[in-house]
Structures are given as C-alpha cells and as structure tokens.
Amino acid sequence: MNYLVSIGLEVHVQLRTVSKMFCGCATGFGAPPNTHVCPVCLGYPGTLPVMNQDAIHYTVVAGLLLGSNISDYSKFDRKSYFYPDMPKNYQISQYDRPLCDGGSVDIEIDGLQKQIGITRIHLEEDVGKSTHFSGKSGVDFNRAGIPLMEIVTEPDITSADEAMSFLVALKQIMLYGEVSGCNLEEGNMRCDVNCSVRPETQSRLGTKTEIKNMNTFKGVHAALLYEIDRQVQALESGEQILQETRRWDPDAGITIQMRVKESEHDYRYFPEPDLMPVVLDSDKIEEWRAQLPELPRERRTRFVEQYGLPDYDAGILVEDKALADYYEEAAKQSANPKAISNWMMTEMLRLLSERGLELGDIAMKPESLAGLVKLTDSNTINSSTAREVFGILFAEGGDPAHIVKEKGLAQVGDSDLLDKLVKQAILDNPRSVEDYRSGKKAAAQFLVGQVMRLTKGKANPKLVQDLLRTKLDG
Amino acid sequence: MQSDNQNVDRIDVSYVAHLARLHLDKEEIESFQGQLEETLDYVRKISELDVEGIEPTAHAVSVQNVFRADEERPGLNREQVLENSPAHNEEQILVPKIIE
C-alpha cells in the first residue's frame, strides 16, 4: 500500500522590533532573566496593552511578500489558557480577523517548482521561558510580550524534504523583508508541525498529530521522517492514529505523546477590550507595498541581466541576502562585475566556511574587493598575487592598492628583465627544453614556473609565456 | 436557547470550574449549581430578541488604530519584581515543576 502525506506548519516568527508588542520593554536576546520586564508584560493588576505600530507594519510586509490579502479590518482577541510562563493567563492573539489572509511560498524540490499555500498570518505576543530544576521550575519573563507572527500553511507539504525547503524559503523571505532576525539559536523562528498520512486510495485527510515547539529546521526534518514512518507503521498494523499533541525528543530520535487534555483546547476567544481594531486603508497598504524589498527570485533575474552573471552564480549569490547585498555594493564600484562574482563564489565562500564566519564578521569591505579586481584587470598584479592580497583583505581589511605597494607585490612586467630571466631558465633547464622540443608541450609550464620563482611569483605569467614560446619555438 | 449542546440548561459547574482553575469543594459546587442555573435562566431572556443583522458591540467607543511608536522604555528592576512574587531565587520566579 502507498501512503500520501499531508503536512501543515504553524511557524512562529519573532519580529525585529526594539520594544515589545504591547509595552516599552527591550526585546534583545540574552539579557539576565527578568530584566526586560515591566508591570504591563508581567500582567500586573490594572495595566493595559498598547500596540507597537512597527509590529503591525512588519506583519503586513510579511503578508505582502507572501502574496497575502491584507485585511482592511483586523482585531485582537484574548486566547485563554493557564500556563506559568503566560503572565495574564490569556494570550493576546488574533482569532477571526487576522492581519493577513492567504498567500503562498514557492519552493524547489528535486528541480521541480511547487507552491505551498499560506492560510493566514496573525500577530500575537510571545510567552516567557521556563527552566526546570528538581521539583521546581523557574520562569524568566524577558521573552513575554515580544511580538510574534504566526504563519499558518495549508496542508500542502508532502514530505520532510518539502518541509525543510519551505522553512528555508520562508526564512529567506523574512530576512529579505527585514521583518525578523530569523536567528534560530535565539528562538526567532519556532514551529508546530501538523502531520497526517492516508492510503493513496483515500481522499479525505487522515487523522493528524501535532508536534509542538520545534526550534530547528533539522529537528523538523528528523521529527517528520520519524512521525510519517510511525503513522504508516501504525496504519499498516491496523492501528488508529489518535489526534494528539506530541513532542520531539531529539536525543532518542522519536516523537512522544504529550499529556494534554481535550478541554485544554477550549480557549474561550473573545475580542480584546483593551485594544482597538486595526483599520488599514488601501493607501497605507500601497505605500507599504511600494517600499517592499526585491525578493530573491526577482533579484536573481536582475543579476543575470544587469551584471551578466550566469544564472547559477546569481542563484547562489541571492540565496543569502547579506551576500547579495555585498555583491551589489562591490559590483556597483567595479567595471568587471563578473570577476567580483567569481571572487565571491570561490575565495569568499571558501574562506567564510573554512573559518566558520558570517559576512558581517569580516573586515573586508565591498570597495576593497572592487579595488582588487581593478588591480588584476589592469595587470598590476597577477592572479596568484591577487589571491594572496585577497587573503590579507579577508583577514585584516584595508586598501588593496596600498597593500600591494607596501608589500612590493606589483607584477613584474619589465620585458628586458623577464627576457633575461627567461634566457636563464632555458640555460638552467636543458632537459625541459629538450622535452618541449620533442613535443611535450607541458614542459613549457615548468619553465614558466621557474621564471615565476625567480620573480617570487610577481611576474606577469602571460608575458613570460609569450617570451618563452618565442625563444623555444623560434 | 439554540445551541448544539444537549445540556444547555444544566451547567457543568465542576468542568467549568476546572477550565477557570478554581478548585471548588462539594458544598460550593452544590450551592453554585442552583444559583448559576437561576442566573442563566434569567439571562437567557436575551434570546427573546431578534438580533438578525445586528453588529456585535465589543467596545463602548469607536476608536481605531491606537498605536505606540516602537521605542524602548525603562521597566522594573528585578529585585522589585522578585520581591512581589511568592517564591523566587536570585533571578527567576519559581513555581512547582512544570511537567509536559
């Protein structure tokens, strides 16, 4: 029997506001526990929430980027349930009138395009964080009240790989839109995973389980592989799948049933009386739409057209917004954007990954890269020197022209001097000369190398080659 | 009153009390049962009215788009926060162990 898999995700994305959703407390990660708190986000008696306007803006930007319909009328509701990390024991969320409806994300899977539908995007407040000791739990409310966008997908995802591609694509869009830091280590993106399987002969969806609180993409992938297999096994052996909430245990590599009663899902939503509705007129939405950043897909096409890059290279560059921004900055200052791209695709990415660095960590500025390309294009330095200079720039930054001058790295292009050195190389290596003349053309490379050695690598290799050829062939 | 539930006239006091996290004793459940049923019986008079096409009122004032600028403001110091809590260590508020 073959089985069909249906996966829907609820992705929680923390917005990058400097203050919380409903109060002025800071949102920065890593502060000592309970130092980003005030009477409002601690739910003290008598306090009232006031909406952060940038949180509304960022959510709408996310919606526009995903092609959602932006609601002209939206409101907040109270979602009631008791939990120690939730100060008011209700969460201010959006129930029936979210800020954004619909939309989609395009993913590529095995070279094929697929569209994953977005059901809705709503805005809510994050909860605190608890840590567990023996017999007790400690609660830190710094995170409580950070604006949290919940992006809900249609059950369009059919495999763990697709879920992974979706999350990667979504993260890329959120980064492009600058609505979230999307830092997974800091919990900026978390998700709940709904998964069901059914025999391919069955049209109605199978009973779904929900895996809560996943905070890595790899975890989602692994948990889905396990859960799909578990459900298929269960159906194969004639068992019923229970609609339940499960938890992923990454150490054991399994999902485990959580103790949640059905009555816990009676959230008693009602309109938040302390917050007024959000009414966005079309002028405002159009103004925000006009300010939208270019998305990776459009940027890739533009890179190909504007800078003459191969589609593959453009694709790699736009994958990471920071990389693409860096590229454009350098390309704008260079007559040879293709060379810029070559440097970034090879040396830059290699060094970054070898040293485990991010683009933001390095001292080398885009203008330095443009300067380096200029030095090579004008034959001031040869390519091996250029690699050396790149290494210096990568590690220390600075002006490439200055480095070349200071270290005496300029290419030796003096043909009288080179002529002398070529003659010397021929005299010193009669075997190679003989090999060359007997047809082993590769021997010429050895002789070029000898000349390069005599100039400590600074000779213009092309010139050396020409001189050698003339002498050997003539 | 129109509702999907069969037991519309009888409120399940202990179930609702559990939802509201109120640990009631037997006598309380019994006395509340009668009092709440009497009250519910009374408030059901709103079902006499035809409310077809009437918009619900959630706010007594019709104001919209009340925002604050995204600006940081000082909050409380931690000592003050911990001082108010019934149980705490030097940095966190403590509760009985949360079991998932």
Added chain:
Amino acid sequence: MSLEIENLDLQAAVELLEGGSCSSEELVHALLSRITARDSSLCAYLSVDGDASLRQARDADKARASGSTAPLLGIPLAVKDVINVSGDSCHCASKILEGYVSPYDATVIGRLRDAGAVFVGRTNMDEFAMGSSTENSAFGVTRNPCSIDHVPGGSSGGSAAAVAGGEAVAALGSDTGGSIRQPASFCGCVGLKPSYGRVSRYGLTAFASSLDQIGPMTRTVRDAAALLEVMAGHDERDSSSINMAVPGYSSCLGEDLRGMKLGLPKEYFVAGTDSEVDNAVRAAVEECSKLGAEIVEISLPHTDYAVATYYIIATAEASANLARFDGVRYGHRAEGVINPIDMYGKTRAQGFGAEVKRRIILGTYVLSSGYHDAYYLRAQKVRTLIRQDFEKVFEDCDALLTPVTPTPAYRIGEKVDDPLRMYLGDVFTVPANLAGICGLSVPCGVSSDGLPIGLQVLGPAFKEENILRVGHAYELARANSKNG
C-alpha cells in the same frame, strides 16, 4: 481652630487652604482623628497611612509656601482599593492580592498627585468590584453612615460611606455597572460615572474592561466637576481613552436649566420601584422643570434586557481579567502545591470569595465552546441595541432623569444568598455602562426610614458638562428649598 471636618466639602477645603486659614497638615490631622473616631463602626477604610498622608500634607504646605497654586494642593482624598498607587497595597478587597505592593501609579493618581492631592487611605469595596453592597469584601462589611445596619451599596461602598460619613472630603470610586452611582445614592452623596474613554483606566484593576470607569465621589456636584477636570483626558497608556479636549466642567455650572431638554425614560418609571423612590425622583423632575428645563417622556425599549446583557458581558470579561491572579508573580499562593494546576486551583479557591468565584464560572461558561454564540455573542448584539436606544434619544435630549435604584439601601445580609435578586437591583445603572454614556447620582430625598434616595442624570457620551449642569442646578435648588 476647630475644623468641622465632617461637614467640609472639597471646595470649602480648597478655600480654607488657599485663604491660609488652615494648613493641609491641620486638615489631614483633623481628618485622621475623625477616621479614628468613626471608622471602627463604619469600616469605610481598609487601610489608612497617617504618617504618609501627613508627610504628603506637609509637602503640600511647603509647596504652597513656595508659590504653588496647584488646584488640589493639600486636599486629602480617599482611594478605592482597586486603583494602583505606587508603593501601596492594592488588595481589591481580596485575599488573593495579599502581599502585593504596587510598583506604579494609576494615571488618575498621577494626575491628582500633580494637582497636589494627598492620599489618605484605601477604601473598602466588594471584592474586585463585584457586588452591590460591599458585603463581598474579604476584610469586613462597610456600613451605611445613615443607618448602621444597612448596606452602603457597592461596589464603591467604602468610598461612599467615607464621603457621606464625614471621613473623607472626596473619594475615588469605579463604576462597571453602577458601582459609583448606586452607593452614592444609598449613602446620600454625589457620584459620577464618566463616559467610557473619558478617564484613563490605566492602573484600575480591571473587572470588565469594556465597562469600567473611574469617577469621583463627593459631597457636592461642584466638587465632582472639579475632580473630573483633573482626572479626565487622553492617556497614551490606555488605548480606549479618547483624545478629546476636557471642558472646564466647573465653569459650565449654572443656577438654572433653561434651554435644556430632559427625557424621562418610561421604562425607568415602572411598578416594582419603591414608591418613596418613585415619588422623590418625580419631585426632583418637577424641580428641574421649575428651573426651566423642558421635560419630555421618551422610551429606551431594550432596558429590560440590560441586566441580562450586562451579566454576560461583564462576567465574560472578568473571567479573563481575573485569570492573572494565579499565585505566580504576586499575591497569595496556596501552600503545599505539587504542580502548576494544583497551584492554580488551590490558590484561586483560597484567594477568591464566593461572589467572585460565581462570576468567574458564569463568565467562563458563557465564553466556552458550544455556548459562546448563544450567550456572549448574542449579548454583544443586544448591547448594540441598547446603545442605539440611547443614541436615538440623545439626538433630541440633553440628559435623562431616572431613579438610581429601585429601592433605598437594604439591610446587611438581606440579599447575600440571593445573587440574582442582588443583580436585578442594578437595572437602572447598567445600561449607561453598556452604552458607554455618562451618569451622575445626586441625592434627591430621604425615605421614611431615613435612608437617602438618589436621582440619576444620564448624559450623552462625552457630555459630562450636561449632567453636571443639571445635577448642580438641582442640588442648589434642593438646598435652597430645604433651607427656605
């Protein structure tokens, strides 16, 4: 000098202080003596901090000496135990807030402080403002100063008793369904519920967020106007507060009602209302007519559904508002609890009184799955009808005249075991909260048992000047006819 503190109203106190015939310290001292002498029988206050209030009074005297002319400089005020004052407890007359020290001032407290007011103590109330008799306090029953075995009304019973009993010059109350107007009526003082959005709710411990308002409770209508002037206005911390200029209420007052059209809603003059109440209110209407007002009979057809609508909406909102009292961040926590659910259940069972528990259960029920639409959603729609009733009559009328309550104050203990009968007493006050309009309670008579009777003046939203004008002119006329 000997101060007749028990008869001193706010305006007279301001004149004394401004004229230099007495200092704030002397005034507060006299008041504290009065409280000591009287409050053991009234139980109007839950706590009085003599040292702190004398300190504030001395600060006010110093400020005056250095030229300050703040409008309420050195004036002592009593505060209902539901409003946060920085550094003070705010028990809301509940055991569940034991140990809580407020780290902040409510917006109204900040405004009154800036205007020079001195806060002497916290007044008793029904727990979390849930009740109409102040019998639901965890810390004792307040008594009606006019008759010690009668209730003072509620939930702001402590504030009303303090003002009427000469233990406060003026006080703050809060009104969700009549909690300022009804005790003012029962005790014979003035109580004003401002329009929803007129006074910031920031710092008022919420009972029902879409209905709550803080308002003044005073000896005279003029005093209520003076306090409201300071308390009202936009607050960026309260999204429901309206950004609209605050009129100079005191300067809107006059001696006659010429040019005003006052409506008598026929649904408020019905069988079931005590005849003494009905007579006193009709006499007051007659007085207003003599003052030049045009009196017209009008109809508010959905009045009969107001109590039902109110008890659904108010308890629904309360069930969420009171969820935060869980023993985690502040207040009481039950001992020997083994997990969070156990902690919640026992803490809340020990911390809340019976009426609060009943309302939380009712509110939870009307929002719960399967019942939400039939109760809560439907009540919201009926609320629209009630609001529209008022909008319609206020197209024509400047204010409405009604009784505040169907009966004068009842005996302590008379209704404690019959919650529904207690709720039905709110029939004339809850519609104003549902509609968001303003309302004033002014004394208009005394029953044969010596119990005060109140006249309710209802006005359109954000037209407090209308009801203050009516109340003031009527009050003056009544005083003149009594004296004359």
